[in-house]
Amino acid sequence: MRLVLKSETDVLKKVEEISGQNVFSCYQCGMCSAGCPMSEEMDLLPNQVIRLLQMGAFDEILGSSTVWLCASCYTCRARCPRGVDLARLMEAVRLIVLRKTKDDYIPPARMVKEKLPQIALISALRKFTR
Amino acid sequence: MKLAYFPGCTLKTTAKKLETSALAVAETLGLKIEELPNWNCCGTVYSLASDDLIKQLAPIRNLARAQSFEYKTIVTLCSMCYNTLAQSNILVKNDGEKLKKINEFMSEEEDYRGEVEVKHFLTLFKEFGLENIKKIVKKPLSKLKVACYYGCLLLRPKRIGIDDCEQPHILEELVLSLGAEPVNFPYQVECCGSYHTAVKPEIVAMRAYRILENARENGADLVVTSCPLCYFNLKDRQRDVKRLYAGFKEMPVLYFTEIMADALGIT
Numbered sequence: 563m564r565l566v567l568k569s570e571t572d573v574l575k576k577v578e579e580i581s582g583q584n585v586f587s588c589y590q591c592g593m594c595s596a597g598c599p600m601s602e603e604m605d606l607l608p609n610q611v612i613r614l615l616q617m618g619a620f621d622e623i624l625g626s627s628t629v630w631l632c633a634s635c636y637t638c639r640a641r642c643p644r645g646v647d648l649a650r651l652m653e654a655v656r657l658i659v660l661r662k663t664k665d666d667y668i669p670p671a672r673m674v675k676e677k678l679p680q681i682a683l684i685s686a687l688r689k690f691t692r
Numbered sequence: 693m694k695l696a697y698f699p700g701c702t703l704k705t706t707a708k709k710l711e712t713s714a715l716a717v718a719e720t721l722g723l724k725i726e727e728l729p730n731w732n733c734c735g736t737v738y739s740l741a742s743d744d745l746i747k748q749l750a751p752i753r754n755l756a757r758a759q760s761f762e763y764k765t766i767v768t769l770c771s772m773c774y775n776t777l778a779q780s781n782i783l784v785k786n787d788g789e790k791l792k793k794i795n796e797f798m799s800e801e802e803d804y805r806g807e808v809e810v811k812h813f814l815t816l817f818k819e820f821g822l823e824n825i826k827k828i829v830k831k832p833l834s835k836l837k838v839a840c841y842y843g844c845l846l847l848r849p850k851r852i853g854i855d856d857c858e859q860p861h862i863l864e865e866l867v868l869s870l871g872a873e874p875v876n877f878p879y880q881v882e883c884c885g886s887y888h889t890a891v892k893p894e895i896v897a898m899r900a901y902r903i904l905e906n907a908r909e910n911g912a913d914l915v916v917t918s919c920p921l922c923y924f925n926l927k928d929r930q931r932d933v934k935r936l937y938a939g940f941k942e943m944p945v946l947y948f949t950e951i952m953a954d955a956l957g958i959t
Contacts, residue, residue, distance in 0.1 A: 580741045599883040603895055631895075634737065635883035636848035640857045653740035673890045679924050680701040681772050685736040685887035688747075 573620040573658065580654035587644045588612045594638035594648050604628040608638060608648055615651065629655045630667060630690070656689065666691035695816070696728040696763035698754060700773035707770065707920035713949040714769050714813055716958045720828070721820050728758055728766065736772045737887070738779040745790060751780035752794050756804035765809045767816055769949075771919035775845035778810040778852040812846060812854050813949070814862050814918060822869040830957030832871025838951070839877045839907035839915045840864050843884055843922040857881065863916065863948060870955040879906035884925040896925050897932035904933070904943045914944040916951060923947060 578584060588609070595607040606614070606628040614622045623629065632652040639647045660667065668690040673683070703711040718725050731754055739747035754777065758766045768774040784791040785806040795803040817825065840863035847853040847860055855862045858881065864874035882903055885896035904926060907915050917923050927945040934940050953959075 580743055582742045599885075599899060600895075631888075633844075633883055633886040633888060634740065635844040635886065637844070637881075637883065640848050640850060647740075650740045657741055657744070668891050674893055677706075678890055679706040679920050680733075681736045681770065681921050682887050682890045682924065684701070684733065685772070685921075686890035688735065688737050689887060690891065 571618060574615060574618055576658055577615060577651060577654045580657060581647070581650035583647050583651050583654075585612055585615045585646075585651065587646050588616070588642075589644060591643060593641050593643060594646075597637050597641050598632075599635060599637065600631045600633060603631050608632070608652075611655075612646070612648065612651065623655055624659060628652075629659075634689075660692050664692075693724070693765070694763055695723065695725045695811075696758045696761065696766045697725045698728050698731055698734075698758075698766050698768045698773060698777065700731075700768065700770045701733050702920040703769055706924065707947075710769055710918075710920060710923075710947040710949060713947060713953040713958075717949055717952045717956060718813070718816075720956050720958055721817070721825070723816065723820065725767065728754065728763070729761065730757060734773045734776040736776060738776045745793060748780050748783060748790070748794060749798060751777045752784060752804055753798055753801060755781060755808045755810075756795075756798065756801040758808045759804060760802050763808065765811055767811045767813055769813050769918065771812075771843060771845040772921060774810065774812045774854075775852065779849070781806065781808065781810050782851060810852075812918070814846070814866070815854050817866060817952075818862055822865055825866070825952075825956075826869040829870055829955045831955055833867075833951060833955050834871050836872040836951075837875050837911050837913045838867045838872045839875050839880070839910065839912035840867060840948075841877070841880050841903065841907075841915050841917040841922060841926065843881070843917065843919050844886070846918060847881060863918075866948065866952070867916070870952060872951070872955075875907070875910040875912045877907055877910055877912070879903045884922050886921060886925070889921070889925050889929065893929060893932050894936065897929045897936055900926050900929045901933045901937055901940065904930070904945075908941075908943060912943070914946055914951075916946050916948040918948055
C-alpha cells in the first residue's frame with residue numbers, strides 16, 4: 563500500500579484521549595488480526611489500523627470498513643501481549659467520525675426490517691448512529 | 693440474602709423462555725430472587741470512550757436503585773446486561789470523580805456508593821453448588837451431547853469475566869451435573885457477530901454456520917447459551933445459513949436454563 567503521510571497529530575491525540583490507549587505500545591505482532599472473528603470481512607486488518615494510527619495516516623482509516631465491523635468482542639484485547647485495548651481504539655475512531663459528520667453511519671431506516679431482539683437494535687443504534 | 697433480579701428489555705420479549713425457565717429453576721433451588729422495581733434499559737453495550745459519561749448513566753441508575761432497595765447483589769441472565777452493568781460498576785468504583793459527576797447528574801436517585809455486586813445466574817448456580825444441583829436432578833439428561841456456547845460478553849474483558857476467557861468450563865460443569873455430556877467445542881468463545889444482525893445478517897449467518905458446524909463436528913446434539921442475542925443469531929439466523937450453505941442441517945439451540953428445567957423436572 564502506498565500512502566501520503568500528513569501526520570495528523572491532533573487526530574491521533576484525540577484517539578488517544580478518547581480511548582485512553584497509547585498506540586505506540588503496539589509492536590505489530592498481528593495477534594489481534596489472527597484472532598479477530600471479523601477480519602475476513604475487513605479491508606484493513608486490525609493491526610494495520612493501529613499501524614496507520616501510529617503513522618498519523620488517519621484518512622486511510624476514515625474510508626475503511628474495519629472500525630465499523632469491529633463488534634467489540636474483546637478477543638484482541640484478551641490476547642494482546644502489549645495490553646493494547648484495540649476495542650477502545652476502534653470505538654474512538656467510530657466516535658470521531660460520527661461527531662465530525664451530521665449523518666449516521668447506518669441510519670435506522672437502513673437497518674434490517676424483521677423481528678429482532680431489542681438488544682440487537684439498541685446496540686446497533688449505539689454503534690452506528692449519532 | 694435477598695437478590696435483585698435485573699431482567700433487561702429482551703428478557704420480557706424474545707427471550708421470555710430464558711426468564712421463565714431461569715426463575716423456575718431458581719425457585720426450585722430455593723434462591724430468593726426478586727425483580728428489581730423500576731429497572732431501566734442498561735444500554736446493552738458498554739461505552740468504550742472516556743469522554744461520554746452520559747452512556748454510563750443507564751447502568752449506574754439501576755445499581756443505585758438496587759442500593760436504595762437495600763440489595764447487595766444484582767443478578768442478570770442476559771450476557772449483554774451482565775457485561776454493561778459489571779463494566780460500569782468497575783468504572784465508577786475505580787474513579788471517584790466520575791462517580792461523583794454521575795451522582796450529581798441523577799438528582800432523583802440517592803448517591804450510588806459503588807458497592808452493589810453484579811452477578812450472572814451461572815455464578816449463582818455454581819455458588820449454590822453443582823453437587824447440590826446433581827442431587828435434585830429428577831430426569832438426568834443422559835446421552836445428551838451438549839455444546840456449551842459462551843460468546844463474548846460473559847467472559848471478556850477478563851476483569852468482569854465469569855470464567856477463564858479462553859477455556860471456560862462453568863457451563864460444562866453445570867451440564868455434567870445435569871447428567872448430560874459436554875462436547876469439546878473450540879468455537880465456544882468465538883463472536884457470533886452480535887448486533888451486526890441488525891445491519892448485515894449475512895455476516896452473522898456466516899459466523900453462525902462456523903460455530904454450529906464446529907459443534908456438530910464434535911458430536912453435539914444441541915447448543916446451549918445464556919445470551920439472548922447469541923441465541924437469536926445462532927437459532928433464528930439458521931434460515932439465512934440455509935440460504936448461504938446448501939445442505940446445512942438445523943442444529944437445535946436452547947438456553948442453558950431450559951435444559952436445567954427439564955433435568956430438574958420442572959414443566
